[in-house]
Amino acid sequence: DTEVTQTPKHLVMGMTNKKSLKCEQHMGHRAMYWYKQKAKKPPELMFVYSYEKLSINESVPSRFSPECPNSSLLNLHLHALQPEDSALYLCASSEGPSAGELFFGEGSRLTVL
Amino acid sequence: GDSVTQMEGPVTLSEEAFLTINCTYTATGYPSLFWYVQYPGEGLQLLLKATKADDKGSNKGFEATYRKETTSFHLEKGSVQVSDSAVYFCALSNAGGTSYGKLTFGQGTILTVHP
Numbered sequence: 001d002t003e004v005t006q007t008p009k010h011l012v013m014g015m016t017n018k019k020s021l022k023c024e025q026h027m028g029h030r031a032m033y034w035y036k037q038k039a040k041k042p043p044e045l046m047f048v049y050s051y052e053k054l055s056i057n058e059s060v061p062s063r064f065s066p067e068c069p070n071s072s073l074l075n076l077h078l079h080a081l082q083p084e085d086s087a088l089y090l091c092a093s094s095e096g097p098s099a100g101e102l103f104f105g106e107g108s109r110l111t112v113l
Numbered sequence: 114g115d116s117v118t119q120m121e122g123p124v125t126l127s128e129e130a131f132l133t134i135n136c137t138y139t140a141t142g143y144p145s146l147f148w149y150v151q152y153p154g155e156g157l158q159l160l161l162k163a164t165k166a167d168d169k170g171s172n173k174g175f176e177a178t179y180r181k182e183t184t185s186f187h188l189e190k191g192s193v194q195v196s197d198s199a200v201y202f203c204a205l206s207n208a209g210g211t212s213y214g215k216l217t218f219g220q221g222t223i224l225t226v227h228p
Contacts, residue, residue, distance in 0.1 A: 004156075042202055042218035043157065056215065090156055100145055100164075100206050102216060104156040 006091050006105035014113050015081060021108045023074040023091030031097040032074040034066060035090040037107070043090055049074060050097035081112045115140040119203050119219035126193055126226050134188040134222045136177075136203035144207040146170075146179050146186040147216070151200045160188075160201070193226045200224070 004025045013019050023032065031050050035043035048056035049068040063085075065077040074091055088109050092102040120135040138144065148160040148170070161170030166181035175190045186203060203219040 006156075040200070040221070040223070042221050045215050048215070092157075098206070101147070101159055101162060102157075104149075104158070106156040 004091055004093055004103050004105035006089075006108050008108055009106065010109050010111075012111045012113065013078065013081065015083075017081075018077070018079045020078065021076040021089055021091075021110075023076075023105060024072055025093040025103070026072055027093065027095075027103065028071075029093035029095055029103070030071060031094045032068065033092040033094075033102065034074070034076050035092060035104075037088040037090055039088075047076075048097065055097060078110070081110075083112050086110055086112045115144065115205060115207050115217045117203050117205055117217055117219035119201075119222050122221070123223035123225060126224070128195055128226055128228050129192045130226075132188070132190040132193045132197075132224070134201055134203075134224070136186045136188065136219055138184050138186065138203075138205050140184075140205055140207050140217075142207055144205040146177070147204045147206070148175070148177055148186070148188050149202045149204060149218075151202065151221075153199070157202065193224075195226050195228055198224055198226045 007022045034046040037043040045058050046060045047066045052068045063080045067075040088107040090107045091105045094102050116139045118137050145164045147162045149157040150160045151157045161172045163170040163179035169178045177186050177188045200221045202221045204216045
């Protein structure tokens with residue numbers, strides 16, 4: 001199994017809602033990532049988890065809260081988002097924390113009204 | 114810090130034409146280099162990679178050679194197909210530099226292939 005699975009594929013939320021994005025991989029990878037991608041732009045790194053511990057936070061606003069319940073799962077909790085947070089959120093994993101080859105999910109397209 | 118520069122797009126070609134997308138990088142140490150492809154409505158897929166100087170990555174008819182002397186990793190394909198229409202991202206990973214644990218992406222090049 002070489003897949004990274006993300007749910008939901010599409011999410012629409014209001015600025016006062018609380019929602020979560022989920023990501024799962026069963027490749028035994030020990031590093032997992034959240035990226036944000038705006039249309040026609042490269043992905044921007046948000047968070048890196050290495051061996052289930054948060055190792056990189058790219059100064060992301062606190063309205064985004066990551067969680068890594070176990071080595072196969074990664075969540076991104078969303079609260080009080082702004083319309084400018086609308087984007088494609090990509091999860092990725094790699095064998096270890098030195099990046100190298102990343103395996104990406106298909107993304108969750110978020111729209112904030 | 115590390116950086117990747119890709120040729121500006123979009124690139125529009127006819128089917129069976131030759132493709133080159135230029136990519137140059139700035140990095141300390143010995144980075145690994147990658148080309149990722151993103152088809153419409155999908156996530157990123159690794160297309161090919163090279164981990165040391167003079168390595169050639171290849172996949173699905175695409176090739177790129179890691180040239181340390183010119184700090185380049187240009188993507189080429191001899192005969193493109195309509196199904197190659199996508200956005201192509203050049204990227205580097207530098208575990209030995211200041212970008213440990215991160216991929217640095219270029220801006221992306223949109224490729225459209227017409228029948």
